[in-house]
Amino acid sequence: MKKITDRKKLILFGCSGLGVNMLTLMMGSYLCSALLVGGFEDHIESWTYLNKDLVVAGLWAILVFFAKALDGIIDLPLASFADRLHTKIGRRKTAILIGYIPMIISYLLFLFPLNAGATWLNTLWFGALLCIFYTCYTLTMLTYYASFSEICDSEKDTVFLSNVKSICDVVYFSLAYSLIPVFIGLNINIRIVALIFLPLCLTMLIPFFLLKENDEEEKEVRSLTLGTALKTSFKNKPYIYFLCTTFMMAIGLQLFLGGINEVFSSTGLNMTVVMASSFAPVPFTLILYNYLIKKKGLGFAYRYSLAIFSVGMMVLYLCFKLSHKISMSYLTLIALCGGILISFAIGAFFSINYTVPTHLAKKEVETTGKSVATMLFAVQGMFEGVAAGVATGIILVNLKDYNVISLLPIIVAAACMIAFLMSLRFPKIINMMGKQEKDVEKQ
Numbered sequence: 001m002k003k004i005t006d007r008k009k010l011i012l013f014g015c016s017g018l019g020v021n022m023l024t025l026m027m028g029s030y031l032c033s034a035l036l037v038g039g040f041e042d043h044i045e046s047w048t049y050l051n052k053d054l055v056v057a058g059l060w061a062i063l064v065f066f067a068k069a070l071d072g073i074i075d076l077p078l079a080s081f082a083d084r085l086h087t088k089i090g091r092r093k094t095a096i097l098i099g100y101i102p103m104i105i106s107y108l109l110f111l112f113p114l115n116a117g118a119t120w121l122n123t124l125w126f127g128a129l130l131c132i133f134y135t136c137y138t139l140t141m142l143t144y145y146a147s148f149s150e151i152c153d154s155e156k157d158t159v160f161l162s163n164v165k166s167i168c169d170v171v172y173f174s175l176a177y178s179l180i181p182v183f184i185g186l187n188i189n190i191r192i193v194a195l196i197f198l199p200l201c202l203t204m205l206i207p208f209f210l211l212k213e214n215d216e217e218e219k220e221v222r223s224l225t226l227g228t229a230l231k232t233s234f235k236n237k238p239y240i241y242f243l244c245t246t247f248m249m250a251i252g253l254q255l256f257l258g259g260i261n262e263v264f265s266s267t268g269l270n271m272t273v274v275m276a277s278s279f280a281p282v283p284f285t286l287i288l289y290n291y292l293i294k295k296k297g298l299g300f301a302y303r304y305s306l307a308i309f310s311v312g313m314m315v316l317y318l319c320f321k322l323s324h325k326i327s328m329s330y331l332t333l334i335a336l337c338g339g340i341l342i343s344f345a346i347g348a349f350f351s352i353n354y355t356v357p358t359h360l361a362k363k364e365v366e367t368t369g370k371s372v373a374t375m376l377f378a379v380q381g382m383f384e385g386v387a388a389g390v391a392t393g394i395i396l397v398n399l400k401d402y403n404v405i406s407l408l409p410i411i412v413a414a415a416c417m418i419a420f421l422m423s424l425r426f427p428k429i430i431n432m433m434g435k436q437e438k439d440v441e442k443q
Contacts, residue, residue, distance in 0.1 A: 001092075001147070001150035001151060001211065001212065001213055002151075002211075002212035002213075003151055003152070003153040004151040004152075004153075004157075004210060005153050005157070007160070009210055010151075010157060010160060010161050010164065011164050012206050012210065013151065013161065013164075013206060013207065013210050014161050014162075014163075014164025014165045014167075014168060015164065015168055015203055015206065016144060016203050016204055016206040016207055017141060017144055017165065017168065017203070017204065018168040018171060018172055018200060018203050019197075019199075019200030019201035019202060019203040019204060020100075020103070020137065020140060020141060020201055020203070020204050021141075021168075021169065021172050022172040022175060022176065022197055022200050022201075023103075023107055023137075023197065023198070023200070023201055024133075024134075024137050025172060025173070025176045026176065026180075026193075026194055026197055027107065027110065027130070027133060029176065030176075030180065030190055030193075030194070031110060031111075031190065031191075031194060032064060032130070033047075034047060034048045034049050034190045034191075035048070035049065035053070035054045035055045035060065035113075035122075035126060036048070036053050036054075036055065036057060036060070037051065037052060037053055038053075038057075043184050043185065043187065045187075045189070046184045046187050046188060046189050046190060047184055047190055048190070049111075049113060049189075049190070049191060050113070050116055052116070052117075052118070053117075053118040054113045054116075054117070054118055054122050054126075055118055055122055055123040055126055056118055056119070056120055056123045057118075059120065059123045059124075059127075060123050060126070060127070063123065063124075063126075063127030063130065063131075064127075064130065066127070066131070067127065067130040067131045067134055068134075068385075070131055070134060070135065071134040071135070071137075071138060071385070072381065072382055072385040072386075074134075074135050074138055075138055075142065075377075075378035075379075075381045075382060076226060076230060076375070076378050076379075076382075077226055078135070078138055078139045078142060078374075078378070079142055079146075079226075079229065079374040079375040079377070079378035080225065080226035080229050080230075080374075080375065081095070081139075082095040082139065082142060082143045082146065082374045083146070083229060083371050083372070083373070083374045083375065084225075089213070090211060090213025091213065092143055092144075092146070092147045092150070092207065092211055092213060093207065093208055093211055093213065095139060095140075095143040096139075096140050096143050096144060096204065096207060096208075098136075098139060099135075099136040099137065099138070099139030099140035099143070100136070100140050100201075100204055102132060102136045103132075103133055103136035103137050103140060104198075104201060106129045106132040106133040106136065107133055107194075107198070108198075109129055110126065110129045110130070110133065111191045111194060111195070113125070113126075138381075140204065142374050142377050142378055142381075143374060144204070144207065145354065145357070145358075145373075145374070145377040146361070146373035146374035146377060147207065147211060147373075148161060148162070148354060148358040148373075149357075149358045149359070149361035149362040149365070149373045150362075150373065151210075151211070152358065152362070155359060155433055155434050156434065158355055158358050158359050158362075158434075159290065159293055159298075159351075159355055159433075159434045160290075161354070161358075162351045162352070162354035162355040162358065163286050163289075163290060163347070163351050165350070165351070165354050166282070166286070166347045166348075166349075166350035166351035166354070167282060167283050167286065167347065169350045170279050170282045170283070170346070170347060170350070173279060174276070174279050174280070175197075177272075177275065178272060178275075178276070180193055183196070229370075229372050229375040230375060230379070232364070232368075232370055232372050232375070233372055233375045233376055233379050234379070236360060236364070236376075237427070238360065238426075238427040238429050238430055239356070239357070239360050239376060239379075241422075241425070241426070241427065242356050242426070242430055243379070243380060243383045244383075244422065245419050245422040245423050245426070246352070246353065246380075246383070246419065247383050247384075247386070247387050248387075248415050248416070248418045248419035248422065249306065249349060249415070249416060249419040250383070250384050250387035250388065250391070251387050251390055251391045251395070251415045252309070252313075252391075252411075252412040252413070252415035252416045252419070253346070253349050253412075254387060254388045254391035254392055255391045255392070255395060255396060255408055255411060255412045255415070256313070256342075256408075256412050258391065258392045258396055259392075259396045259399070259405065259408050260275075260316070260408070260409075261275075262400070262405055262408075263316075263320060263405055263406060263408050263409065264316075264319075264320065264323075264335075266323070267319070267320060267323035267324075267331065268323070268324075268328060268331075269319075269323075269328075269331065269332060269335055270332070273332070273335075273336070274335045274336065274338075274339050275339070276339075277335075277336045277339030277340050277342075277343065278339040278340075278342045278343050278346060279343065279346065280343070281340060281343040281344075282343050282346060282347035283347070285343050285344040285345075285347060286347045286348070286351070288344065289301050289304075289305065289344075289347065289348045289351070292304055293433075293434035293435065294434060294435065294436050295435070295436070296435065297431050297432040297433060297434060297435040298352070298355065298356075298430060298431065298432070298433040298434050298435075299423060299426045299430060299431030299432070299433075300431075301348065301434075302348065302352055302423055302426075303420050303423050303424070305344070305345035305348035305349065306345065306416045306417070306419050306420040306423065307416075307417075307420060308341055308342075308344045308345050309341075309342055309344075309345035309346070309349070309412075309413075309416050310412075310413035310416045310417050310420075311341055311413075312338045312339070312340075312341030312342035312344075312345070313338070313342070313409040313410075313412045313413040313416075314409065314410075314413055315334065315337055315338030315341060316335065316338040316339075316342075316409050317406075317409035317410060317413075318334065318338075319331060319334045319335045319338060320406055320409070321406075322334065353380065353384075355433070355434075356430060356433070357373070357376040357377050357380055358373070359429075359430075359433055360376060360429070360430075361373035361376050363429070395411060396408070399411075
């Protein structure tokens, strides 16, 4: 694979996944919910397909669970498939294409029910399309992430590309949670909104112009079976310890994303403003994160992010406790301060999940000749899936069930501080990653 050293091209490459991630968020957060009218109070005719139930609720719940579980399990065989491909146009381009086309087709078909009622036929139809979509999305994005280790020429480029990707993550989150409610408020049906965002998926065509693959060179890299690739990944002790650490961070992050609106639902605060303060400054707060990486290494910068995120969550908890006790203007000011503190960490949380697997995959190829880039991201996806399940399926549900949702910021801060303590034992290959060479030599 030819290295990409031009920063403008790296920025373009980092933007490639924006559209596909946006479609996935649209599918999981909005289109699936739009098949049932339950839970909607305002603009039901716009939030749902036909202002009526289109699936059998019980069967649909099972199929959605199956699709989500499949999305986690399928990572491993798809990673092995993508790593072992050898074609004339290049294995990465081929794997992306195999996933990309049916993903778009299944997304489009998902907008059209087979009939206008809550029937088993409709339910099975949407369930099958959901499984196809998630499978193809996984193949597309795993392949895309795996190419990071192949196009980056240095640790500096790896960190830079990972930061660009994290900014794109913030962009699609912001688009989804701020623009979509605006469209609905204008009485634009959710299916039309889904089509409005569809052209964004064209960003995934960028790799076809930037990736310069040499199939003969790729054959020199050892192609591994699923079992061997999985064994190689789990034998990478620095990587597994990193995943155990970020597992705790992911619990905190998923709780924040999934439940912070419910924590503040009784305060009267405009949560759009609060969430904007958490996400909008990210491109600028990443500048400090990158500076810390260059001066102190990735381990120090990560711990800084965990600490400041925990402080931000405690500020939001204070904000909740002071609601209805101080004026709304002061309450909003406190909430904005908490959101801005969080913005200094949230971009780093996204970035590190691209940086470390990319760096370690590159080292694996250099030392052993084994290509496990896709598998490393697949294993990471499994850890993240379990963390999301613990956060939103166990902790959040119980907080709501026992009516103690106000404790959420404290639990988030606690999870991040556990990750902080665990990160103190990061191996040098992770701890010193990105640090300027002259500073590393001094140590």
